[in-house]
Amino acid sequence: MALNAHSGRPGEPGRTPDEPATTPDEESPTDDNALDESSAATERAVPETGTRENGARENGALDARAPEADDEELLPCGRELSAVWEAWEAGESGLDPHLADCPHCSAALADLAALDDAVREARADDPSDATGLAELTGRVMDMVRLELRPGRSLPLGAPEDDAWIVEAAAARAFRAAAESLPSVRAGSCRIAPLDPAVARRGGGAAGGPADRGPVQVRLEVVAGLQWPLPELAESVRARVAEAAEDAIGIDVARIDVLIVDVLDEEDPAGSGEHQEGGHR
Amino acid sequence: MPGNGNQLSARAPDRDTGRGREQDPAQDRDPSDDGLLAVRAGEGDEEAFEVLVRRHGPVMLQLATRLLGNRTEAEDAVQDAFVNAWRKLPEFRGESAFRTWMYRIVTNRCLNQLRARRPATDLDSVPEPAAPEYQSSPARVAESHAATRALAVAMAGLSPEQRACWVLRELHGLSYESIAETVGISLQAVRGRVFRARRYLTEAMSAWR
Numbered sequence: 001m002a003l004n005a006h007s008g009r010p011g012e013p014g015r016t017p018d019e020p021a022t023t024p025d026e027e028s029p030t031d032d033n034a035l036d037e038s039s040a041a042t043e044r045a046v047p048e049t050g051t052r053e054n055g056a057r058e059n060g061a062l063d064a065r066a067p068e069a070d071d072e073e074l075l076p077c078g079r080e081l082s083a084v085w086e087a088w089e090a091g092e093s094g095l096d097p098h099l100a101d102c103p104h105c106s107a108a109l110a111d112l113a114a115l116d117d118a119v120r121e122a123r124a125d126d127p128s129d130a131t132g133l134a135e136l137t138g139r140v141m142d143m144v145r146l147e148l149r150p151g152r153s154l155p156l157g158a159p160e161d162d163a164w165i166v167e168a169a170a171a172r173a174f175r176a177a178a179e180s181l182p183s184v185r186a187g188s189c190r191i192a193p194l195d196p197a198v199a200r201r202g203g204g205a206a207g208g209p210a211d212r213g214p215v216q217v218r219l220e221v222v223a224g225l226q227w228p229l230p231e232l233a234e235s236v237r238a239r240v241a242e243a244a245e246d247a248i249g250i251d252v253a254r255i256d257v258l259i260v261d262v263l264d265e266e267d268p269a270g271s272g273e274h275q276e277g278g279h280r
Numbered sequence: 281m282p283g284n285g286n287q288l289s290a291r292a293p294d295r296d297t298g299r300g301r302e303q304d305p306a307q308d309r310d311p312s313d314d315g316l317l318a319v320r321a322g323e324g325d326e327e328a329f330e331v332l333v334r335r336h337g338p339v340m341l342q343l344a345t346r347l348l349g350n351r352t353e354a355e356d357a358v359q360d361a362f363v364n365a366w367r368k369l370p371e372f373r374g375e376s377a378f379r380t381w382m383y384r385i386v387t388n389r390c391l392n393q394l395r396a397r398r399p400a401t402d403l404d405s406v407p408e409p410a411a412p413e414y415q416s417s418p419a420r421v422a423e424s425h426a427a428t429r430a431l432a433v434a435m436a437g438l439s440p441e442q443r444a445c446w447v448l449r450e451l452h453g454l455s456y457e458s459i460a461e462t463v464g465i466s467l468q469a470v471r472g473r474v475f476r477a478r479r480y481l482t483e484a485m486s487a488w489r
Binding site: 073081114115117121123133137139140141143145167175186187188220222 | 313315316325333334337338363431432478479482485486
């Protein structure tokens, strides 16, 4: 089989002009061949006139629309090429003596093995060395900082003050407070005015005096197995309360702690990696 | 002041620890804490997002470079994909792992770019693919890498869809199921594309040998 047999037809690589067209009926229908019944039918009628290329060009989508019939290539021994390769991929090509005995099958397997050698080299050959990754991250984060989602404004300090903090900033402090406990990781942290009427009004901007009042916190955590759950919830709540009062100065009236997962590991997975991100 | 919120809500794990996870293998749980970080990022925690970008950036850049064959374009694609992910994160429900989700965004971004390239190409002549940049360094020209180089050239003859499925399968080791989810096509269609890509590449490689 030569490469030039199908050069210029990237939409249907591998198909040689003298290949008989087969019917797609044995394949279970897919989104691809369902779209292409018409061109498959055309091909059955006139297998060698190049109708197929024209069809592929017309619908523009090229390979994706190539009929699945294309997948049925019979080797001279009667085996399907796809089945021979599937056996190889499943590691079962040794189970069928025919595959080793038959010159056609063993040639097909040798082709695939040769490809696999090149693939393995390509896999080991990491095309994205570390250069530029830091810059890439920097560019992404610059864009992200132009599109921050700070959340609603929450009242800070005494009722007569006009100080506010955005939800994202308060949430960060509460998560950090929870994570000061061993093997505790914090996930979702939502903070909203306790008064439902105020909560409904709450937009992004700082409100007026009427919008001031205590807030409620809902924090999700994941923790190691060593924690008795009631104690865990109580400890998290205490840390969050402490941060609210001492670090932020926000009036928190209610703290709901949701334990969303318990990790078997002594140290929750990923925490080591996480530290480098500066979250602990 | 606080402390009167007397709710302790714990999901499955508190009552039958461990079983919750076994019962739900479809959850595609991350071995790392990606899920937590993705939730935080969705709520506006850009530091959590930065950890995710650092963690997954290398693999996504690898994928994009392999799909596009060009490092500069790959960097742009990955940058777009992550910014897009930041925008979509508030709707990310964690049905799949964050990495799988990113694979999908990067693959789609690259597929769009590859498809946009095609009309400029004369279908009657195999485009002489610019050897991917990473292939151009002196070390890559060495004889021992000739097969890799031939493969890179041959890959340029694959359609975008075949290329995506084949790269995800062979170079990134994704299962056929994951590829179907990533590319958004049926399992059977993935198998067909990987098969056709292999057939094309074996022929191209045998011509080279």
